[in-house]
Amino acid sequence: MSVPSETFKSLVKAAAEQVIASAPELTSLDQAIGDGDHGTNMKRGCEAVLGKLDAISAQPLDEAFKMIGKTLVMTVGGASGPLYGSFFLAAGEALSHDKQLPDDLADVFGSAVNAVSARGRSKVGEKTMLDVLVPVLETLKASAGQPDLIARVRSTAAEAVERTAPMQATKGRASFLGARSVGHVDPGARSSCVLVQAVCAGLEARA
Amino acid sequence: MTDTVGIVIVSHSADIAKGTADMVRQMVGSEVKVAFCGGNPDGGLGTSVPLIIDAINAAWSPKGVAVLVDLGGAETNSEMAVEMLEPARRDLVVVCNAPIVEGAVMAATEAAGGSTLAQVKAVAEELSAD
Numbered sequence: 001m002s003v004p005s006e007t008f009k010s011l012v013k014a015a016a017e018q019v020i021a022s023a024p025e026l027t028s029l030d031q032a033i034g035d036g037d038h039g040t041n042m043k044r045g046c047e048a049v050l051g052k053l054d055a056i057s058a059q060p061l062d063e064a065f066k067m068i069g070k071t072l073v074m075t076v077g078g079a080s081g082p083l084y085g086s087f088f089l090a091a092g093e094a095l096s097h098d099k100q101l102p103d104d105l106a107d108v109f110g111s112a113v114n115a116v117s118a119r120g121r122s123k124v125g126e127k128t129m130l131d132v133l134v135p136v137l138e139t140l141k142a143s144a145g146q147p148d149l150i151a152r153v154r155s156t157a158a159e160a161v162e163r164t165a166p167m168q169a170t171k172g173r174a175s176f177l178g179a180r181s182v183g184h185v186d187p188g189a190r191s192s193c194v195l196v197q198a199v200c201a202g203l204e205a206r207a
Numbered sequence: 208m209t210d211t212v213g214i215v216i217v218s219h220s221a222d223i224a225k226g227t228a229d230m231v232r233q234m235v236g237s238e239v240k241v242a243f244c245g246g247n248p249d250g251g252l253g254t255s256v257p258l259i260i261d262a263i264n265a266a267w268s269p270k271g272v273a274v275l276v277d278l279g280g281a282e283t284n285s286e287m288a289v290e291m292l293e294p295a296r297r298d299l300v301v302v303c304n305a306p307i308v309e310g311a312v313m314a315a316t317e318a319a320g321g322s323t324l325a326q327v328k329a330v331a332e333e334l335s336a337d
Contacts, residue, residue: 077247079280
């Protein structure tokens with residue numbers, strides 16, 4: 001699938017704007033079980049990405065993803081900076097140096113998810129962003145080529161984020177709370193869901 | 208002075224980072240290069256990769272640099288900062304699994320005696336052993 005620069009630009013813009021719009025919700029989730037800065041941190045990072053949007057979308061896809069990753073690393077300020085940064089840096093590594101998305105998106109997404117797991121020394125089931133990203137990866141693999149792939153990814157993300165509520169955190173700041181982390185949706189899982197949903201919405205609008 | 212391991216202190220709070228560095232300097236004087244940073248890119252509580260990179264370069268020594276951190280994000284951002292250093296420096300920086308204040312003081316004391324990076328890290332991390 002070839003991705004015209006304008007499409008890529010509008011997808012990045014929509015995803016960043018959606019995260020910025022969700023900042024108050026992310027902050028309130030993080031106040032419940034973390035240190036309350038996830039919304040402002042992600043907002044700062046996404047605003048920095050929007051500020052470089054023209055430069056980013058002028059690049060071949062691999063370089064564009066790496067620029068997004070590096071921008072998030074340098075501006076987010078919390079652990080989510082290196083985590084999301086590593087996601088985009090690894091996706092950039094896995095993409096080719098042109099405007100073409102590979103047929104097998106799950107491969108690129110899988111490399112990105114592995115990088116998040118390695119950076120956070122975390123795995124699925126620990127009440128983190130991986131609890132959205134890994135189910136999304138599984139849907140990308142299982143439903144590759146299906147006409148309703150995007151709708152399946154959307155519902156996977158929406159269901160996965162809710163499943164983080166009953167989990168007990170064992171990684172990150174929420175792990176300090178032990179059993180008291182149970183009952184709250186994980187803020188990182190929510191921001192991952194927001195990003196996935198925004199990209200899906202953008203792709204559906206284009207189709 | 209250039210022959211001792213450098214120490215970098217990374218806290219979510221600029222006040223804690225500075226206070227820890229003050230304690231280290233009182234213990235070991237100016238024999239060891241000490242740099243610190245704290246706060247997110249907007250100056251609030253948090254950590255910042257560019258500030259950590261600057262601090263590592265400020266404390267740079269040919270014997271390497273030991274980084275002491277407080278909470279999770281400081282560790283994750285410090286690991287990211289190390290990977291973004293110029294390649295020749297990456298292998299000479301370690302992030303220590305140690306309490307920030309005690310770890311910094313122990314690491315700097317060890318460094319002042321001319322120990323290697325591995326020895327400095329080991330001494331700081333003894334504090335985390337059960």
